[in-house]
Amino acid sequence: MTRYLISFLPWIAYAFVATSDDWRKGALVGLGIATVVIWRDRKSGKNWDEMVIETSAFVFFAGIAWLSYAQPDSDLVRYGPALVDAWLALTAWGSLLIRRPFTLGIARKLVPEKVARTEAFYRTNAVITQVWGLAFAAAAVVLAFIIRADAHATTPMIVVKVASFVIPVLFTIRYPKAVAARRAHQTA
Template structure:
């Protein structure tokens, strides 16, 4: 479940923005992402294990600036679309650069002797692709919900599914990969 740590700023944004204000949600998410990066850097964590945190810091730095400079800009109305779109972009870009964001995270739990194996690489490409697809679909669904003015419960359900489905897939696929490695 180490990979969920990278989503802490995103979750914090949703909670703080929901209960307080989007400006404070953006600022708290930015601060949390920077704190996570600093903690990891001090413990010797490499950048490849911080792709989500770095991505969050960039996204929330921009969102915080917009939120405080132009709080009535309308960006708040599309914050979920933008967030899932950004996460999708981060995921797809990490795949295109052959640095699947899950690989660095997996290195926190998997012994180093497996890091260069084709199986380890393939598992992380598949898992990152699943997250990228989930983020892309969630972005599209949330955008349609907003554009059509549909009920907020659909928005919430789509966002929850956008995290729960890839978490379930990741857990299942990792267990499948471990089982296959043990059988080999």
């Protein structure tokens, strides 16, 4: 699970810095952390398919950093929290569209190679990625509505952000165990 947390570190840092300070600084901090995480991961031998979220963070924060300086008064700044989740939803759904669920690369390192090559392993990761995609998409919509109603509604935004992360994390932990138990029950 630590690998997932490190993957989301640029997003978490951006949320703290952009909320407490300035979206420009938040974008630069997110970009900097994404760059360091990717550099560290590549240096340690990680494959690109293990770094989908990190790579997505780099692209997102490079774009947001550019926008924050090119158009500092952009209306998009107001919707930053919703944009983050919309981008993450696009990342999750895009990885499914190309049949490379973003959880697959990380999960593959946690199981024997024989298991990682099975269709069941792929399907399990596709379901997990769908849950992440749904959580991100739902958070983006809810956050956009909250922001539109009251851009300074920090507490509801934090609740949505935490829920949209904790729910898929818990699902990611529990679902593979449930699939394995179901499979064991069927073969018994």
